[in-house]
Amino acid sequence: MTSNFPTLVVEDLRTYFYTKAGVVKAVDGISFTVDRGEILGLVGESGSGKTVTGFSIMGLVDPPGRVAGGRILFKGDDIAGLPDDAMRTLRGNRIAMIFQDPMMTLNPVLRIDTQMIEAIKAHNAVSNDEARRRARDILGRVGIPSPDERLKAYPHQFSGGMRQRVSIAIALLNDPDLIVADEPTTALDVTIQGQILYEVQKLCRESRTAMIWITHDLSVIAGLADRISVMYAGRIVESGQVDEVLDRPLHPYTRGLIGSVPSENRRGVPLAQIPGMTPSLLNLPPGCAFRARCPRADNACLTPPEMTLAAPGREVRCFHPHLA
Amino acid sequence: MTVFITRRLLQSCLVIFVMSLIVFFGVNVIGNPIDILINPEADQAEIERAIKALGLDRPIHEQYLVFIQRAFEGDLGRSFVFGEPALKLIMQRMPATLELALCAMLISIVLGIPLGMWAGLKPESAAGKSIMGFSILGFSLPSFWVGIMLIMIFAVMLGVLPSTGRGQTVGLFGLQVSFLTWDGLAHLLLPAVNLALFKLSLVIRLARAGTREVVLQDYVKFARAKGLSPSRIVLVHVMKNIMIPVVTILGLELGSVIAFSVVTETIFAWPGMGKLIIDSINLLDRPVIVAYLLMTVFMFITINLVVDILYSILDPRVRLQDIKG
Numbered sequence A: 001m002t003s004n005f006p007t008l009v010v011e012d013l014r015t016y017f018y019t020k021a022g023v024v025k026a027v028d029g030i031s032f033t034v035d036r037g038e039i040l041g042l043v044g045e046s047g048s049g050k051t052v053t054g055f056s057i058m059g060l061v062d063p064p065g066r067v068a069g070g071r072i073l074f075k076g077d078d079i080a081g082l083p084d085d086a087m088r089t090l091r092g093n094r095i096a097m098i099f100q101d102p103m104m105t106l107n108p109v110l111r112i113d114t115q116m117i118e119a120i121k122a123h124n125a126v127s128n129d130e131a132r133r134r135a136r137d138i139l140g141r142v143g144i145p146s147p148d149e150r151l152k153a154y155p156h157q158f159s160g161g162m163r164q165r166v167s168i169a170i171a172l173l174n175d176p177d178l179i180v181a182d183e184p185t186t187a188l189d190v191t192i193q194g195q196i197l198y199e200v201q202k203l204c205r206e207s208r209t210a211m212i213w214i215t216h217d218l219s220v221i222a223g224l225a226d227r228i229s230v231m232y233a234g235r236i237v238e239s240g241q242v243d244e245v246l247d248r249p250l251h252p253y254t255r256g257l258i259g260s261v262p263s264e265n266r267r268g269v270p271l272a273q274i275p276g277m278t279p280s281l282l283n284l285p286p287g288c289a290f291r292a293r294c295p296r297a298d299n300a301c302l303t304p305p306e307m308t309l310a311a312p313g314r315e316v317r318c319f320h321p322h323l324a
Numbered sequence B: 001m002t003v004f005i006t007r008r009l010l011q012s013c014l015v016i017f018v019m020s021l022i023v024f025f026g027v028n029v030i031g032n033p034i035d036i037l038i039n040p041e042a043d044q045a046e047i048e049r050a051i052k053a054l055g056l057d058r059p060i061h062e063q064y065l066v067f068i069q070r071a072f073e074g075d076l077g078r079s080f081v082f083g084e085p086a087l088k089l090i091m092q093r094m095p096a097t098l099e100l101a102l103c104a105m106l107i108s109i110v111l112g113i114p115l116g117m118w119a120g121l122k123p124e125s126a127a128g129k130s131i132m133g134f135s136i137l138g139f140s141l142p143s144f145w146v147g148i149m150l151i152m153i154f155a156v157m158l159g160v161l162p163s164t165g166r167g168q169t170v171g172l173f174g175l176q177v178s179f180l181t182w183d184g185l186a187h188l189l190l191p192a193v194n195l196a197l198f199k200l201s202l203v204i205r206l207a208r209a210g211t212r213e214v215v216l217q218d219y220v221k222f223a224r225a226k227g228l229s230p231s232r233i234v235l236v237h238v239m240k241n242i243m244i245p246v247v248t249i250l251g252l253e254l255g256s257v258i259a260f261s262v263v264t265e266t267i268f269a270w271p272g273m274g275k276l277i278i279d280s281i282n283l284l285d286r287p288v289i290v291a292y293l294l295m296t297v298f299m300f301i302t303i304n305l306v307v308d309i310l311y312s313i314l315d316p317r318v319r320l321q322d323i324k325g
């Protein structure tokens, strides 16, 4: 199937949680595109709606939440609101997800082979032997030594880094077109993080898989992604090519995020943290959601800014972007 | 594994020894069996003779030493009433009690786990709420009242099931069992349901609580993200996890089911150990009481050991060495 459609087009996606306290607009009208062999970085502080975005694409938003609007075009077909049966044939098959906490994602009482083979057999009519062989090969590919033996182990017999490799292997089992990686290295130490980043990137480029890499850590995204979208309070506030955004951030929030990343040339200098906290999504003040924390805020910011084209391929949602 | 089992066996011996002391002396301070066993008209000489025959003339610590000595030879004393070895009396009745208890356990598990999981998966549904309501009733209604109601409805009013006895039994590995004949099964049903009711309620709650907790775990969401069918997620991913607490607690409860069967056996005239112990208490048949209590302790200890081993099999994270003895 060599369609001309991009792998994933998200248009004006809205995912709301209808809680007793009110409607939480966790994702409030975001749009982006990822195509074959491309890695999109989705960046933002904790609570900005990144995970909910990932779950929305997977069709895994649980009540009281639901996708309340917008379209999720997977290779041209709208999969938002697809019945669960139909969604299930895509999940883990054409679209896979890697979760944040490797200690929690594998079932503690099932062996690794069980958890891998079931994922293959859910989508392919293959024999157990064949499924096992495939599981073992992929385990080897993600850097697990002696995969034949390790298949028989239980999750608690692996370190955190190794468990995340197993989760990545599971995501790769059915050679998906799209992988949503939700902060897969956040819980790991820096060395292991580096190894995994390198390997995932290699695997992805080789198989031309489209990938959304979710993180709150800009230093992770720099060498990995092609483009990034910066999320704040359920909206995308800036997007563009990764180098351009990191070198010349337009949005005050992006600037703040970059300022809070420790880097070589500023060692010892205190981090320029963004003052204040992510606002409660329950009752966002009118106007720009970043207003309370923004050094550039003025009266214009009392009305909500729209996403505007700042340069070819660069968009920003701000009345006073850092253009110069 | 062997270290663990050896340590546990040593501990068990100690527990049984301490229990034998408590039980033996405890039983000897209540009542006077002679008053019950001997015709009140009997003269003093006859009473003396009876006391001597039963070995009650000697000081209690001597009685205990004799008891222990004989216990090592497999003799837990002779029933005052039947004149037969107490152990033999108990062993004769034990199959009936075990059959009843295991049958009750089976009912609790086979019904309790699916019902509890259903209630846990759909806590807000009418079915989920009814199941919970049922389990609250099962917890709070007194066992003897339920037993009498069961007899009233099924034996008296509908006349479809017998209300007393074991019915026709057949031999299986040298034991007499009811469940292999239709008549026996019919006799087994009401007492087993009666005895199961409390445990069934317990299993429903455990399974429901476990399910509610497990479905929120990341690994269940990850299983969904793999595209597994809901039945595979529930029957493999969820059920395997909730089986750990259910089996552990239920195993430990098996002992109390056997103990509780006293009430059920009395109501349904089920010829098991429970009925024997009630009769023996009424007649102050000390050797039978002592032997019964020691057998019960022995059974509890064995069950606990088996449960711990089972637990380590079910939960790969647990190694036997780590379980506190």
Ligand SMILES: Nc1ncnc2c1ncn2[C@@H]1O[C@H](COP(=O)(O)OP(=O)(O)O)[C@@H](O)[C@H]1O
Binding pocket: A017, A019, A024, A026, A044, A045, A046, A047, A048, A049, A050, A051, A052, A053, A063, A064, A065, A281
């Ligand atoms: N089950 C839920 N009920 C209510 N609100 C929720 C729920 N899940 C997420 N949210 C809301 O969505 C927001 C975004 O969450 P999330 O996507 O997990 O953030 P991120 O992954 O960027 O850290 C949270 O701040 C929270 O307010």
Ligand code: SF4
Binding pocket: A251, A252, A253, A288, A289, A290, A291, A292, A294, A295, A296, A297, A298, A300, A301, A305, A317, A318, A319, A320, A321
């Ligand atoms: S719109 Fe105003 S408040 Fe919002 S980021 Fe831009 S300058 Fe700051």
Ligand SMILES: [Mg+2]
Binding pocket: A050, A051, A052, A100, A182, A183
């Ligand atoms: Mg998250």
